[in-house]
Amino acid sequence: MILRRTLLLASTAVAAAASMATLSASARSRGPAGNPGAPRPDLHLAPAREQLTALRRRDTTSRALLEQYLRHIEAANPGLNAVVTLDAEGARAAADAADRHLARTGKTLGALHGLPLTVKDALETKGLRSTSGSPDLAGHIPDRDADAVARLRAAGAVIVGKTNVPVMCQDLQTSNPVFGTTRNPHDDTKTAGGSSGGPAAAVASGMTSLETGSDLAGSLRLPAAYCGVYALRPSGGIVPTRGHIPRPPGWLSTSDMLTIGPIARNADDLAVLLDVLAAPAPAEAAAWRIDLPAPRRGRLADYRIGIWRDDPYCRVDATVRRCLDDVAALLRAAGAAVDDTARPVDLPASDRLFQRLMFATAGATATDEGFAADIEAAEKIPADDPRGLFLHSRTMRHRDWLRANEDREKLRARWADYFTTHDVLITPAVPAPAVDDQTTTPLPDRYITVDGEKRPYFDQTAWLNLAGHVRLPAVVMPAGRTPGGLPLSVQIIGPYLADRTVVDVARHLARQLPAPVLPPAFTA
Structure with missing residues (x-):
């Protein structure tokens, strides 16, 4: 079977626009088209799609946008420690090259032309230190990009730096002896999650609009839930994974359960990065391409949605249950068919x-x-x-x-049967909002608290694990907040290769929800 890859650029960015509502109207105003001399002073905080449009129209230059990011990273990063390796000069050279190319040819380099972004430190980047948080790799400078990073560069992205991870990505919190601890941008006493804690914190705080992270046991989705951003674990096998640490540098194979995917502040931006990342491995690209199906439905009212609020195996706390109840009520009010009884698996x-x-x-x-x-x-x-x-x-x-x-x-096969009568399943993302930072506590002594009860530390990922080993696409998205202002999130699981469907449901659902909570560092 020959598969063909197509480009999807969604028509709206409503969720991200709502998250920008705290910015003044004057800061949101656009300069005249083709006038890069007066770029918007807050453009780096806009959705990625909006930044890309401004770059294509030459309302700004890649270099000007990069300098906005560098100033914001300088202001916001010290309190969070999300960006741990910064390559300002390399990024400036790449941004200048993108600007020269557009000026000379009138054409963009690709779908991410001139867009500054950061990359998880588990992904090897040519000529740029890539440690995966391990002291043994503190001086590791790869001579080859990970395949996913190569996809970013080929699309015209400007790599600004690397974001923090736990040692060899093997923790649910983000801290290591090389760079230290990444803090949750909403509350520095809470964890940012792991292993993509640095990427999620960087996106939430506006230091990048997009991130490329990795997910085996929830490593994309757990930090997204705790930091209040969007993450997509793509269908297994549609994004090349060579060059991810662990496995050790030089290995050609990776775990059969590992997936690389995007983190963003809205669903539309997830779609932008998915379209760049989804591709066969380079060794297979001569024979086939990827053509992900369009969303199953055109309107939220047409979707058949399962809701799995709670389970005795991994009880969720009262705030998470209320969040799922609110989501179910909103979906019903929008006309969607909601089933809260059927369970696809045990x-x-x-x-x-x-x-x-x-x-x-x-x-x-x-x-x-x-x-x-x-x-x-x-x-x-x-x-x-x-x-x-x-x-x-x-x-x-x-x-x-x-x-x-x-x-x-x-x-x-049981999941496939379920999806013959349901388009997606919505579940809790995590049992409770962001847990206390325990990076100085030995792993055997760590725990989480759910409704006042101590629970095993690894209960954090039980709901996320539903999708991981069965290769299903799953989006985690913000869906509310606690009285104290911590993000609450839900997970949307879809059929194999229905990545566009789970992103589309997240896009529709975001329009029904309050604007996501913004951390203080976002406007630092």
């Missing part, structure tokens, strides 16, 4: 399978000595012990993995 069984497959893929890079020690330890502990699940999964025989993979395919 959450505990799905989550256990997710964990087994995740732990199995993590064993690929273990040393021979370390793997042998894990095998020996696994023989001394039952598989149903929490530690035993990790060890038995990490050291499973290939036959056992094949059986687990067969279970995954059966689970995918």
Whole structure:
């Protein structure tokens, strides 16, 4: 089957426009077309689509927009520590080259022509330090871009710098010995999440309009939920992943559960970056292209939407339940068909399978000595012990993995059956709003609190894990706020390859919701 890739640019950016409502009317006014000498002073805070339009029309230059970003990063980043490697001179050279090209040819370099943006430090960037938060890689300067970064550059993006991650992306909070801790832009006592905590905080605070992050166990969506921004975990396999750390530098393969995707402040901007990232791996590009289907429906009223508010396996707190209730009421008021009874899968069984497959893929890079020690330890502990699940999964025989993979395919079939009668499923993103920063607490001693009850630390990702191992697209989007001003979010899961559908539902839903809460650093 030959697939063809098309470009989707949505017609509105209502959610992002609402989030800009606090800016003055004079700051939002546009200078005359073709007059780059007087660019909008706040253009760097506008949606990415608006910035790209201004660049194409030559209402501003890439260099002028970049300088706005650099000033904003200088003002906003010290309190957040989201941008950890800045390449101002390299970005200036790239911006100037983009401006010269447009002036000389009258044509853009690509869909992201001249747009300054940052990139998660887990993705290798040619000539720019790429550490994945690991002291062992503190001086690592790749000689080749990750495939996803190469897609950004080919589309004309200007890479400004790298954003923070936990060590080797292996935590749900963002801190490492190389760069320190990234703070939540809404409350510096709370975590920004992980592993894409730096990217999510940078987008939320206006230091970039778009980010390219990665998601295995919710690494895109968890930070998006805590920081109040949008993130899309694309369908598995539609974005090339080579050059993501971990695996170690130089590896050609990555985890079969890893996906690279966009973070933005509205759904339309997710679509812009999805269209750049979605492509076959370079070695396969000669034979096929990607053509993601259009959204399933044209209006919110036409959608068939499932709602899964809560589950005994991973109870959510009162604020999250109320948020889901409000979303369901808004959808019904808009005319959508809402079903809050059918469940596509069993959450505990799905989550256990997710964990087994995740732990199995993590064993690929273990040393021979370390793997042998894990095998020996696994023989001394039952598989149903929490530690035993990790060890038995990490050291499973290939036959056992094949059986687990067969279970995954059966689970995918159950999801496919569900989506014959439902277009999307809306679930909680996380059990509670952003949890306390615990980066100085040893991992075994960490916990979260849900309605006053202490819960296991890794409960944070149980709802996000629904989509991860079955290759389904999932958007996390802001859908409210707590009385204290922390973002509340929901997750929208769709059928395999229905990425445009989940983005479209997020776009429609945003029009029914209050404007997302803006952190103080956004207008710093």
